Amino acid sequence: MVDDSIYLDYNATTPIAPEVVAAISASLAADWGNPSSNHFRGIQAKAKIDKARTQLAQSINGTSDQIIFTSGGTEALNWVIYSICRGKDVHVITTKLEHCAVINPLKSLESEGVSVDYISPETGKFHVHPDDIINAIRPTTALIAVMMANNETGAIQPVAAIGEKIAKLNAARDVKIKFLVDASQAYGKIAVDVDDIRCDFLVLAGHKFYAPRIGALYARCPDNLSPLILGGGQEKGRRSGTENTPMIVGLGKAAEMVWSLFF
Numbered sequence: 001m002v003d004d005s006i007y008l009d010y011n012a013t014t015p016i017a018p019e020v021v022a023a024i025s026a027s028l029a030a031d032w033g034n035p036s037s038n039h040f041r042g043i044q045a046k047a048k049i050d051k052a053r054t055q056l057a058q059s060i061n062g063t064s065d066q067i068i069f070t071s072g073g074t075e076a077l078n079w080v081i082y083s084i085c086r087g088k089d090v091h092v093i094t095t096k097l098e099h100c101a102v103i104n105p106l107k108s109l110e111s112e113g114v115s116v117d118y119i120s121p122e123t124g125k126f127h128v129h130p131d132d133i134i135n136a137i138r139p140t141t142a143l144i145a146v147m148m149a150n151n152e153t154g155a156i157q158p159v160a161a162i163g164e165k166i167a168k169l170n171a172a173r174d175v176k177i178k179f180l181v182d183a184s185q186a187y188g189k190i191a192v193d194v195d196d197i198r199c200d201f202l203v204l205a206g207h208k209f210y211a212p213r214i215g216a217l218y219a220r221c222p223d224n225l226s227p228l229i230l231g232g233g234q235e236k237g238r239r240s241g242t243e244n245t246p247m248i249v250g251l252g253k254a255a256e257m258v259w260s261l262f263f
Helices: 018-030 040-060 073-085 100-110 130-134 159-170 245-262
Strands: 067-070 091-095 115-119 141-147 178-182 201-205 215-219
Touching: 018 245, 040 067, 040 201, 040 215, 040 245, 067 073, 073 100, 073 141, 073 178, 073 201, 073 215, 091 100, 100 115, 100 141, 130 159, 141 159, 159 178
Parallel strands: 091 115, 091 141, 141 178, 178 201
Antiparallel strands: 067 215, 201 215
16 A cells, blocks of 8 residues: 655654664664673663764753653653652743643642743734743742743744843842753754753653654753652663663764754
């Protein structure tokens, strides 16, 4: 049967690029060792993971020690939100435009006493105004979460302007506000530079940029995160679980292709 359909749902998911398929296939055959093992097969697999980590970091102007591989964007967003907010008397600012992987964890935390403001865009607009975010800040504000591009409308949010304003306010605050940016729909379509955005956390989802269905979390200071998954201590103890080497290799290859587009 010949599939003659025209696929237009790229905001939902992209096909995997042929170059990425080739990288995954080669890794499936060669990199089957446990990356935590100290023998040749394990060392080889770990080296491939380290290479992918560097490829991903380079593509967003980060460093390899700031990249943590996850199962996808949803896990990464939940991880940051719960790490910063759960069990604490804090205030969060986000927008009504966010993905449900942001909205639903925050709704859950509201039932536990966390205070959340959901900022709307102006009538007739599809992006929020930076000042509306900043004006909602309180002394107890611990987290601001704003997506870089909306998954339904494609509207690009002013995250760099928001990040700049947060950085200026943080200079005079004892408790710094953390800035979380969901770049899942933007990465691969426009340049993403964590220093330009001045974010503390940035989330990527592989299946949005011709890569497999795993993800990555950029954390400016990874040691500030509380682990969400405990076990064997992988990812420097930040996210336990034996790494999915071939999928990570594919993610790295796709990130290398993204980097070549914008830098």
